[in-house]
Amino acid sequence: MxxxxxxxxxxxxxxxxxxxxxxxDVIVKKSPESWTDIFxxxxxxxxxxxxxxxxxxxxxxxxxxxxxxxxxxxxxxxxxxxxxxxxxxxxxxxxxxxxxxxxxxxxxxxxxxxxxxxxxxxxxxxxxxxxxxxxxxxxxxxxNETAASLITTDPRYSIKRRFLIVCVWFFSTLAAAVFLPNISIAIHYLGALAASFIFIFPGLCLYFHVDQNWVNSWGNIISACIAIFYVAIGVFVTVLTLLQSLIADISAEDTSATKTC
Structure with missing residues (x-):
């Protein structure tokens, strides 16, 4: 709330x-410098x-x-x-x-x-x-799917594993918050990965669903084509945006962070 x-x-x-x-006295850019900037x-x-x-x-x-x-x-x-x-x-x-x-x-x-x-x-x-x-x-x-987790069923091992995951997660995000100059860098890379959730994974789910219930019909053929199209678009968007974000961050001239206080 x-x-x-x-x-x-x-x-x-x-x-x-x-x-x-x-x-x-505000300068408003009405068009991108390159059409690839749209991505x-x-x-x-x-x-x-x-x-x-x-x-x-x-x-x-x-x-x-x-x-x-x-x-x-x-x-x-x-x-x-x-x-x-x-x-x-x-x-x-x-x-x-x-x-x-x-x-x-x-x-x-x-x-x-x-x-x-x-x-x-x-x-x-x-x-x-x-x-x-x-x-x-x-x-x-x-x-849990690894062989190491199958060796022991000791609850203490599970607690230690969760504690390790939380510590690594927390300190990695803390380091990113401290050392990244602005939030756009994180959003660019997380957004590229989000494209996988939006396009690739739904496409794979649709494809496997159609494959498990395959019947020779136009509906299944169209669904399979849509699934393949989603996966292809997702791979294209993910790879392209990751590369563009990486190039833009490396070539950025001003990466200084704005101080709140």
């Missing part, structure tokens, strides 16, 4: 800041609209599970409107000088923006255990 309130606050604050100040947006879009982790618990918590499609469409529309309002008003406020973290673009930082930064930080802090639990469970389930 706190995370939702934090996002609502930011979505309302950014347009209000734009309409109340209306900066005049640089894909990781961010995949990262923003990836909700696979939350889809299952939301589906289970619905009283009428037939309303899952309605809930998905409604949430997607709300996300689109929220993202567009913040992106448009934020870019019109700062233009090409906008920071990767839009809240860091407000210099000096006013009190309303400082409140937004604190709320987003608290939201991230409270949401971290949920994502950590999902990641730990996934890694733990993979380790």
């Amino acid at each position: 706190l995370g939702v309130l934090a996002i609502i606050y930011v979505v309302i604050m950014v347009p209000i800041e734009y309409f109340t100040k209306r900066p005049a 640089l947006v894909l990781p961010t879009m995949c990262f923003c609209y990836q909700a696979h982790v939350n889809a299952v618990p939301v589906f289970v918590s619905l009283k009428n599970r037939a309303d899952c499609i309605k809930a998905t469409l409604a949430s997607t529309i709300i996300l689109i409107l929220s993202y567009c309002s913040v992106a448009i008003c934020g870019y019109l406020t700062f233009g090409t000088k906008v920071d990767h973290d839009i809240l860091m673009s407000y210099q000096p930082i006013p009190s309303v923006v400082l409140i937004a930064i604190i709320m987003v930080a608290i939201k991230t802090y409270t949401a971290y255990p949920v994502n950590l639990f999902c990641g730990r469970t996934a890694i733990d389930s993979l380790s």
Whole structure:
């Protein structure tokens, strides 16, 4: 609930800041320097609209599970409107000088923006255990398939393994937060991996489902073609965005981080 309130606050604050100040000397780029720069947006879009982790618990918590499609469409529309309002008003406020973290673009930082930064930080802090639990469970389930986990069934071994996974996860994310100059670098690479969840894995699931229930029909043939197309698009987007992000980060001239305080 706190995370939702934090996002609502930011979505309302950014347009209000734009309409109340209306900066005049803002340089707005209306087209990319190269058409291939369009692909640089894909990781961010995949990262923003990836909700696979939350889809299952939301589906289970619905009283009428037939309303899952309605809930998905409604949430997607709300996300689109929220993202567009913040992106448009934020870019019109700062233009090409906008920071990767839009809240860091407000210099000096006013009190309303400082409140937004604190709320987003608290939201991230409270949401971290949920994502950590999902990641730990996934890694733990993979380790259960190894021969080492079959050697012993001692519960103490399982506790030590979970403790090790949590420590590695926590300190790796802490190191990334400390040493990465801005959040866009993490979003680029995580967004590229998110393309796998959006395209590759659903395509594979559809393909295996059709293969297990294969009957010579046009419906199955079309479904198999769609599955192959999804996997191909996913591989293309993932590899391309990873390479473009890597090249952009290496060739970036200004990688200095903006200090909050």
